[in-house]
Amino acid sequence: MDIRDMQIFLAVAKEGSITRAAEKLEYVQSSISIRIQQLENELKTELFHRGRQGVRLTTSGEALKSYAEKIIHLTQEAERVVSDNSIPRGPLRIGSLETTAAIRLPFILAEYHKSYPEVDLTLKTGTTEELIHSILKYELDGAFVAAPVEHAELDITEVGIEELVFISGGQLSSIDRPEDKLRNLTLLVFRAGCSYRRKLEDWLHLEGIIPAKIMELGTLEGILGCVHAGLGVSLLPRSVVERATVQYNVHYHEISGNFLRTPTLFIRRKDTLKTAAVSEFIRVSRERF
Template sequence: MDIDDLRIVDAVARSGSMSRAAAALNMVQSNVTARIRLLEDELGVQLFTRHSRGVQASDAGLRLLSYSQQIGALFREAVEAVKEDGVPKGTLRIGTTVNSVRPKLPMLAVTYAKGYPRVELSIINGTTTSLIDQVLENRIDGAFVSGPVLHHELDVQPIGFERLVLISPVSMKSLDELSQVENLRAIVFAKDCSYRQMLEAVLDGMGLRYQTLEFDSLDALVTCITAGVGVTILPDALVDGPWKDHVAVHTLPPDRAQVEIVFVRRLDRHPSSTLNAFLKMVR
């Protein structure tokens, strides 16, 4: 088994078809099929389950894929490390949650692009959990997420703290009024969002019953609040927007009012000048 075998396995798994994988790899289908069969014979396991619509990775195939992705990322990193000359270049993929860093990233990206025109910068949005998974899987180079983060494979660099506030319709004057709201709704992001977990902890701690409305964008979430639909928790830095006069902002209890922002990356990744230049600009 070599890296070309892993590249073929990855292409077949992604496409779900030997023929589509062959086209993507610019190979003859019979060669792809033969390489997969030879690899299965060598390993003594079935990597793919064949069916009428194509193929699907078996449990053994999925286990191999996880290593294939890590090896592929390590191979690309080795090439980049060899070419490293101190001048930022290549690709840089940075993840961020909805936090106080996020509003600054567009301007930072513009400044970075002007300073380092040989770098192709991508900003990926997500939740803390999903972004950490992407860092661990080498799909992104690093991410700004909510702390604390404890993981033996990650380098965790503190960026700062942000103050959290509860956002409600302007008609609600204090947190005490939450208990009087009929059909209270918690307006939240995905289940692994740290702000959602904080909001649920606050409402549960007050013994309140509520329904959950889930959205995938900040604009949709805020629209619901301004329309009087429910409440949410956000960093106070994000409240200073065009809708700040259309919501009420409430101070949270001290143990719920602050969260740390950290930057995470894999410990075993070579610290490239491309990433170091970006982090220096952020700081």
Template sequence: MEFRQLQAFCTVANTLSFTRAANILGYAQSSITTQIQQLEQELNAKLFERLGKSIVLTSEGECFLMYAKQILHLSMAAKEAVTGSATPKGSITIGAPESFCVHRLPLLLQEYRKRYPEVKIALKTGTCSDFAYWLRTHTIDIAFFLQQESHHPELITHTLFRDPMVIAAGADHPLIQKGTITPSDLHGETLILSENGCSYRVVLESILAATGAYPASILEFSSVSAMKQCAISGLGITLLPMIAVSTEITSSQLVNLNWVGPDFNIYAQVGYHKDKWLSPALSAFFNLAIEIFSHKTKTLA
């Protein structure tokens, strides 16, 4: 088993394309195919399944990917430990919710790139449950969570700031006339929510269930922009971070329904897996996130 085979395997697994992997690594496609075949022969397992013109990881491939990434990470750690270089370089992969990517992350990335221009950054959006899994499987190096403050035994986390949430609806929604709303006011209403696994959706649904309030229907989206547009169009009521809807509320496209129910207690946290080797690049990013958001909390919130 050679490092170049592991690198080829991880690149194909990330791109799900032999052609793109070959372009990234600077090899001929036939060379990538040969390296994967040699790896499969040594492991006596099929790592990829061809479905028409597409490829997917087999269950054996998914299992092996976690170990292959760890081996490559440890190899990088060993090289940097021996050379003694503390200059951040290499690459880091960040997980973050869409709203965080749009409204919070650019400030941090701009400052990080200014300080450490040699580091390449990749970004994956998803839900908090996605991030916990991706950190465990080394798919990402670090993640930002929007959730109730928690301390997962597998993760090293730091709370950055409280993120206010808003229950909002289009300008013509009947509930605007109430002035304030409680969980019971959402009984029988159409809710526009983010996909399953989103922490603040889980919090809202648990609050409603505890008070016996159940929506008539739920429109589920992975896009914050789609959620806002549907609410503006009068299709239902949405729950989003205040910063994600502040522009629409200021322009009166959306109205804050003034929730007086239980507090959502949503906080922004940054974290990485407890067994993760902190490269200079990753350590610098973690520390800068704390520096930036600790100083900017009042402005951001």
């Protein structure tokens, strides 16, 4: 086995198709097929079940996938260790909540890029649950998520605090008695795995409130647009809502108590190298947040 075999194997496993993996890697399909067959012959086991709809991992393939991910990560980390001379440079893969990416990240990224132009930074958004999964799979170098997060394999740094508030359209001037009004309203939320959604559901349960309807939306703009149109209400960081009032006819309603004050965390795997690029990104984030 060599590193390229592992990269090809992982590409086929991720795409579920030799054809799509070949396109992604810019190889001819026959070359990918031959490399996979050679790898299976070398290991004396089938790694994929082949079918008309593509390929899927066998039990042996699933076992190899876990090791292959670690091998690729360690190879990339070895290159970073050798080349790292305390000057931030090279690739940096960051994940973020949509709300953090919309309000906090532009200023962080602008300052970071100005200070360290040799860093090739890429950004992926998702829910807290999705981002944790990506970190654990070595797909990201770090990510902004919402508390609480507890995992033995994660290094966790608090970078700031968000105050969560209810947001409604202009037609609803106040939510003075949420236990009454929210029962008759549609709640607009991100998909499952969102920490803000979980906080909202926990708060509703604590207050004994069962809303009329819950509607999932995939983007922050989708939620803001639907609130603006009077479709329902949502729970979002105050920083997001204050910025949104410039474009949308919305109001926010503060909720008393510390229950809806949520730390924003920067997470990374403990077993990965904390490069100069990562260290400086955390520093800039804490200062600018």
